Amino acid sequence: MRRGGLLFASVFGIMLSAAVMVQGVVMENNKVIKKVPTTHKVVALTIDDGPHYKTTPQVLAVLREKKVKLTLFILGQNAAAHPEILAEAVADGHEIATHAYSHNLLNKMDKKAIGEEFDKAEKVITAVAPKPILFRPPGGAYNETVLAEAQVRGYTTILWSIDPGDWRRPSVSHVVDGVVNQVEPGSIVLLHDGQYPLPTPEALGIIIDKLREQGYSIVTVSELLQYYEVRN
Ligand SMILES: [Zn+2]
Numbered sequence: 001m002r003r004g005g006l007l008f009a010s011v012f013g014i015m016l017s018a019a020v021m022v023q024g025v026v027m028e029n030n031k032v033i034k035k036v037p038t039t040h041k042v043v044a045l046t047i048d049d050g051p052h053y054k055t056t057p058q059v060l061a062v063l064r065e066k067k068v069k070l071t072l073f074i075l076g077q078n079a080a081a082h083p084e085i086l087a088e089a090v091a092d093g094h095e096i097a098t099h100a101y102s103h104n105l106l107n108k109m110d111k112k113a114i115g116e117e118f119d120k121a122e123k124v125i126t127a128v129a130p131k132p133i134l135f136r137p138p139g140g141a142y143n144e145t146v147l148a149e150a151q152v153r154g155y156t157t158i159l160w161s162i163d164p165g166d167w168r169r170p171s172v173s174h175v176v177d178g179v180v181n182q183v184e185p186g187s188i189v190l191l192h193d194g195q196y197p198l199p200t201p202e203a204l205g206i207i208i209d210k211l212r213e214q215g216y217s218i219v220t221v222s223e224l225l226q227y228y229e230v231r232n
Pocket of ligand 1 (some may be wrong): 048139
């Protein structure tokens with residue numbers, strides 16, 4: 001599975017270069033993916049900042065009930081605190097990605113400190129999970145040095161196209177509407193499980209039902225990347 005992932009990552013890299021050459025600009029930055037151009041009704045729900053001892057088990061329970069696998073951007077220091085919850089997510093078949101270690105903004109650090117953030121996170125994550133191939137910078141904050149350090153470690157940098165602001169603790173319906181009213185093929189949705197309480201676990205179940213009613217399949221980010229369409 002990991003070997004397939006690596007093969008896919010290099011194939012995707014070639015596709016991406018081709019897309020950039022043919023179309024000029026397909027993304028704001030060709031090293032960062034915010035959404036995937038596709039005509040297929042697929043969407044990736046992603047969850048950042050866990051594992052949290054209360055919120056993450058709630059999220060995992062919803063995903064089990066709905067039979068959905070998604071991508072979790074794991075914060076290294078939280079994985080160090082709760083490796084058993086990360087192991088549960090792995091056992092459930094979710095894609096484990098890295099969100100660096102401390103959640104301090106990487107674009108404010110020098111190259112050495114950025115490297116340490118990646119390496120410390122990778123060490124605790126790979127103690128219980130396969131080595132991630134995807135990375136999301138804390139706060140979505142990056143610069144060329146951050147992207148270069150991600151790239152040399154084999155990570156593709158993933159941002160998002162839909163942010164319902166769940167971490168500000170709005171109502172469940174605000175989070176649900178924020179997603180289902182904006183969704184389109186190839187969307188990447190940003191959600192969180194790093195605090196308690198959050199409206200996210202309850203909203204997640206409703207979002208999954210509503211997206212399915214609209215004919216969407218919910219996939220991991222790695223799966224979503226396979227729907228990337230290059231068109232002239
Ligand atoms: Zn975060």
